[in-house]
Amino acid sequence: MDISPFFFYLFGGLAILFSLFVVLKKSPVASAFSLVLVFFSFAAIYAVLGAHLIAALQVLVYAGAIMVLFIFVIMLLNQDVPSFDIARTHVVIRAVAVVATVALFGAFVWVFKNSALPAARGGFSASAIEMAGGNTVVVSELMFNQYILPFEVTSILLLAAMVGAVAIAKRQKSSAEVLREAAANQRKQAGRAAVGGAK
């Protein structure tokens, strides 16, 4: 592929290093900030691969919105307690997990290295994209022509997620509070009836 090896290996190395930090750092805040750096490295790799719109979305949505939400929740819960408890797992299970992960990763690499091109090439070569006006123009045109239905369904999904998140995270009244409020309402109504009777 015609991509810059220097930038790919630079940002790829950074991404692997910081994703290891995400898993191995004891404090959740340290994990969150390592994850921000992983997202920025990924954005750089997207740009190296020529996916400029995706790179911008990565920075805006992942590094901007999602990580702010994560850090907000960490600070809100104030649960910055270390929790890297690999010792809680049995040693046999640990060994099996390591072997299984390495074997599966090896299988992936083997498949990627030895498989032929998985499908026929489409018409969007680098020069064709350049001719059509760049990556952003091409992706936007596809998004609002061929992929318009999924795009609109996405807006419904986001609305549902927003309503769901508010409904789940909202403080629910306990049953004692509900009873107390009902009693207060009854007293108020009784009082009003008494005042009306006096008149």
Place this chain on the structure above:
Amino acid sequence: MNQVEPWVVLSFCAAIFFIGLTGLLVRRNILVVMMCIELMLNAVNLTFVTFSKQLEHMGGQMAVFFVITVAAAEGAVGLGLVIALYRTLRTVDTDDIRLLRD
């Protein structure tokens, strides 16, 4: 070495994916578990973009767009669940969440 083969990029994606999977299984803090899920989603996104580049087809990049949207929705709902869970149990440790077992 002035050319990056596609399988190197794809293997890099797989490496990030397995780092995320390991974290998902190893960590006990539910917030870090969610971060590892985001890491795995990102690895899959990069695989999509790599195939999009390799096959000269834009479907991969469109898929990444939708995965990013779903990930944003998942993050919002998931963190809402974490807050609700913390309010009920006063913990974010996954070993202490066993309401259905007790």
